[in-house]
């Protein structure tokens with residue numbers, strides 16, 4: 001276990017906020033965690049406690065006064081006897097992955113071995129432990145579709161607990177670890193069910209088109225996990241800023257889910273502006289509610305490509321706020337966040353909530 005005080009966090013968050021924490025601890029095993037919490041040593045450390053992964057969904061709003069924990073538990077291990085054949089005879093392979101493993105390293109591991117499951121989630125920054133907390137999602141697949149069990153360390157009882165997928169109560173970018181159990185459980189590993197024969201999830205039209213194009217370019221008849229992964233990585237690279245080049249935390253706001261009457265007003269606005277044939281992008285969220293892409297609402301308010309000082313709105317994806325120069329402060333990001341959400345409220349009467357966790 002490595003411990004340091006007044007630790008610099010500027011390379012531990014993808015927004016590149018120049019902040020520090022009073023104490024930083026990195027551990028390498030469940031045994032180290034158990035030894036630490038059962039010895040009572042945690043009572044000597046600055047509070048509050050925060051567990052981070054790659055810091056790709058966080059906005060540090062100031063120096064953190066407490067102790068930051070980070071997992072160094074990194075492994076990808078197939079589980080013996082954990083799989084079974086599905087109806088088509090294709091094999092199911094169970095694999096356990098340490099929480100500190102880079103999520104995309106696991107996606108690459110699966111693709112190299114021809115295993116289907118997380119290929120549509122390729123390229124999402126961050127670590128496997130946080131992916132379990134966030135229920136990450138992209139291109140029609142969510143973490144919950146691939147995972148079977150989450151193993152955790154309970155800091156209250158100092159014991160190990162395994163959650164089934166149902167017990168995790170997964171929803172849209174949500175889980176029990178963000179709600180009732182927040183702060184109590186440290187995710188230490190996750191068990192996934194992969195398939196050697198399931199085939200691709202091509203529900204998103206443009207992904208299907210891009211996969212077909214790649215097949216014809218490669219003179220391949222049917223897609224492999226590796227081909228789908230490379231198509232997904234290509235799409236992502238063309239749309240999203242690389243945090244290594246421009247600080248950001250991905251989608252800054254959640255897509256609002258509104259009662260149909262609100263959507264009707266948005267549609268009326270759009271049709272009177274762009275003509276009766278114009279279709280507002282939206283998804284039926286059930287029970288009379290509609291999900292509207294926050295990116296569309298933000299674009300309508302004129303923010304796409306906007307810059308101000310060190311911050312800005314990414315020109316290719318208005319849902320992404322960026323640390324343009326690398327020198328942005330938390331206050332600059334927060335001021336831009338407020339201006340954007342106020343403008344959406346003024347134009348559409350719809351409130352935007354941040355997807356990025358403010359610390």
Ligand SMILES: Cc1cc2nc3c(=O)[nH]c(=O)nc-3n(C[C@H](O)[C@H](O)[C@H](O)COP(=O)(O)OP(=O)(O)OC[C@H]3O[C@@H](n4cnc5c(N)ncnc54)[C@H](O)[C@@H]3O)c2cc1C
Pocket residue numbers: 014050051052053054055056057058071099124125126127128129130131133134135136137138173177185186187188240241242243248249250251357
């Ligand atoms: C360019 C870019 C693109 C992105 N694209 C997507 C996308 O397509 N889909 C998507 O869903 N997200 C996306 N994200 C958001 C982000 O990558 C995910 O939310 C990711 O899962 C965060 O992982 P992290 O390791 O960086 O976690 P962090 O941001 O460090 O932490 C996220 C949360 O998990 C908790 N946590 C972390 N590790 C543990 C642990 N071991 N035990 C318990 N709690 C823990 C933290 O306390 C925090 O609440 C994107 C981000 C960027 C920068």
